[in-house]
Amino acid sequence: MAVRPEGTPVWTDAMFTDVEGAKTFYDDVLGWTFGESSSEFGNYTQAYKNGKAVAAIVPPMPGQDGEPQSAWCLYFASADVAATAEKVRGAGGTVLMEPMQVGDFGSMCIARDPSGVSFGLWQAGTHEGFEREGETGSFVWADVFTREPDRTDAFFTEVFGYGSKKMQDEQMDYKAFDLGGSQPVLGRMAMTAADFPPEVPPYIQVYFAVDNCDKAVEAAGRLGGRKVFGPMDSPFGRFAAIVDPQGAAFAVIDVRTTVGDMPEFA
Known part of the structure; x- marks a missing residue:
């Protein structure tokens, strides 16, 4: 690898x-x-x-x-x-x-x-990282959620040399970071007071791919997890945010079920 x-x-x-x-x-x-x-x-x-x-x-x-x-x-x-x-x-x-x-x-x-x-x-070293990604049951994406987007943007750009493009959407402050190519590697979402209570700290949300978002949410609920957001359709896939029974937040997404046109980034 x-x-x-x-x-x-x-x-x-x-x-x-x-x-x-x-x-x-x-x-x-x-x-x-x-x-x-x-x-x-x-x-x-x-x-x-x-x-x-x-x-x-x-x-x-x-x-x-x-x-x-x-x-x-x-x-x-x-x-x-x-x-x-x-x-x-x-x-x-x-x-x-x-x-x-x-x-x-x-x-x-x-x-x-x-x-x-x-x-x-x-x-x-001998462990190089994910052996499977972008497929069912594995890591597929991550978003940085921050209340100080300008500071976060400057930080990650300086540390990793990212390029970035902003989603052309007046309702949402979202950027995609890349490593000099057309393929983005990480997202950044600005946390708003309307959507995120003050007790929710800044964090990175990890997305795991699933075959069926709704069934994954149902399974999480049966075992004591709770749905925070979704399931929701998007051009990127049908996704939902979940908190597991011990408080760890993550998201699930069915990347094969997409709705709508992909947004423009510039």
Whole structure:
């Protein structure tokens, strides 16, 4: 597998206090199976779809203070996490977890942009990232939700060298970031006071592909998850936002069921 260009989303994981409950939930909603937990690396457990690695789950670290909030973390490719961490600081961001090597799998770092959006960096070793993406049960897209779009735009552009195009829609402040090509790699949505209560922090929403959005939402509800938005038709696919029983937010999208014309970006 070719190493992804710097700034490409390459992996996602989440921490759960009830790991077995998370396995049951995501098995039913996304059809995941799970490998053996790695005790050497904090019982990190990879999730698979049709035998290909698509994500991972992990319990809280021993001795962690308070009740940790479950959340999906998106990792971006980095050729040198230490160097990218310095770019994060230089662009006004914060390094939450200093660069560290994870055996021969690679090296990681956790950071936050100036508006409060947390994300990860991943320098590939033997683990290069998603083995399956853009297909049912795997990562297909991500949007950065921020209340300070100008600061977020400047930050991600400086750290990863993104180009960007803005959706030509007066009702929505949305941008698509790219790495110099025509294919976008990440979206950015401005959070409005009307749609997002003040207690909702800035975040990155990870989208997983499904065959049927409505059935995925129904499955989530049966197992204690809750629908936040949708299902809704769009030119990109039929999608919905969900919070799982432990509080981790994500979205599901059926990219094959599209309605309407694609919006223009410039």
